[in-house]
Amino acid sequence: MKALVLAGGKGTRLRPLTHTSAKQLVPVANRPVLYYGLEAIRDAGVTQVGVIIGDTGREVREAVGDGSAFGLEITYIPQAAPLGLAHCVLIAQEFLAEDPFVMYLGDNFLVGGITDLVDAFRGSGHDAQLLLTKVAEPQFYGVAELGPSGEIVSLEEKPAHPRSDLAIVGVYIFSPAIHDAVRAIRPSARGELEITDAVTWLIDNGYSVHSHMVSGYWRDTGRLQDMLECNRIVLEDIEPRIRGTVDGASEVSGRVVVEAGASVRGSVIRGPAVIGAGARISGSYIGPYTSIGDGCVVEDAEVEYAIVCEESTVRGVSRLAYSLIGRNVEVVRAQGMPNALQLMVGDHSRVQVRA
Incomplete structure (x- = not known):
């Protein structure tokens, strides 16, 4: 088994930090978020890792190197533009070959690792296995609807009326069948090849797509409050x-x-x-x-x-x-008079002060 780690993208919700820095390298307890994902992959027994990089690729390369510090073998795969998660699979096919693989979004933070997910997939006969978790506001996530045996029967992206409270976590496992799926789908309205469309193609064409529930803590670290909460969780231990x-x-x-x-x-x-x-x-x-x-x-x-x-x-x-x-x-602290706030604030910033 191999792994595909996504470390490109724009990180718009963490701007202005991500104007100049990769969102996957924002620190939690003084260590980049990306490091936690790489260690989870290694701990699951997967050592060959392809890393998708974009505009911040140089910074990611400098932070991760050849992967030896993590016990991994890293292959970097440049993505010219953020054209969707399924597009990442498409451009990584040469690296992935005919091996099953874990796809891990590098800005996701998951306590408890992915060993249970990988172990459940091995020998299961499934063509895809998606990590899910219950959320309070499923309308803000990709949502999965399950059948009686835990099989995924449908997916919806940020539905107005969700059919379940099960959100798709940014960790997937696929068999080589996913390569047929990403070649078959077309770009969505936002111009991207959506991984939910590829998984739906698998379901519609009779492939086995199963669920696996998160056993620990999970956060998408795309917002300030999520970063601070992840920092709190790690510092607790x-x-x-x-x-x-x-x-x-x-x-x-x-x-x-x-x-x-x-x-x-x-x-x-x-x-x-x-x-x-x-x-x-x-x-x-x-x-x-x-x-x-x-x-x-x-x-x-x-x-x-x-x-x-x-x-x-x-x-x-x-x-x-x-x-x-x-x-x-x-x-x-500003010195002298007048007693005024002096700010130099970049684009997409937020400053909260007490008058």
């Missing part, structure tokens, strides 16, 4: 360790990681929290569910329930919470 320096004037409590080269001076850190390598925390409060990236500087500030990416500075800010701060960003 971290093992505390202090590899950097914490002075006697500081208080560290709960599950806290202070990586090598980081320094904490005259500060309070209440876990779960991670302080990245080389970061400097001075005269500050770092509250629960916070990840401070490598090389960051936090001075005379309070940060809680937030993700601060590497090499960023937060200085003189009385309270920063429920926030995602990108790389090489400065968040500082």
Whole structure:
């Protein structure tokens, strides 16, 4: 079995971060979301992985390399434009050959891995197996309708009146039959080859398409609140360790990681929290569910329930919470008069202030 990991796309819901960075590399607990998916694939016993890359391909290549750090063999497959999930299968056929494969959306976050899914598929005789989970608002997802034996009998994309509450998670397993399906379908109204159309083709042509329920936590990390929630879930399970320096004037409590080269001076850190390598925390409060990236500087500030990416500075800010701060960003208190907010904000941003 092989794997096909999708690491292209535009990441429009996480702009402006994703104007300049791959959405799959936005960090959860100081590690890119993509890393968790690659490790889940390896843990399921799959080592040959094709990675679909787009405009941010250079950054993905630099972060993942040849895959040896994960125990994987990586083959990069460029996609000239984001033309749909089924198009990814179409352009990867040479790599996939006649092997069954896992297709994993690189911006999905799944606690518990995919080993159960892979094991259930092996020897099952199914031509496709889709990972599903129950959701409160199925009208915002691709939705599956099941038959009495767990077979998938129909799929709908963001239906106004869903036939079930079972959303399609971004993990699929296919037999080589999917190659016939992606060649047979036509682009949708939005100009993309939809994987739901390909799976529907399999169903309509008598192939066996089955379901598998998510046993753990799942999120599509396309929105700020999803990123922060994934960060919280991972931090809940971290093992505390202090590899950097914490002075006697500081208080560290709960599950806290202070990586090598980081320094904490005259500060309070209440876990779960991670302080990245080389970061400097001075005269500050770092509250629960916070990840401070490598090389960051936090001075005379309070940060809680937030993700601060590497090499960023937060200085003189009385309270920063429920926030995602990108790389090489400065968040500082304005000096002098007038007492006004001074902002330089990129396209597709959102700024929330208290007057």
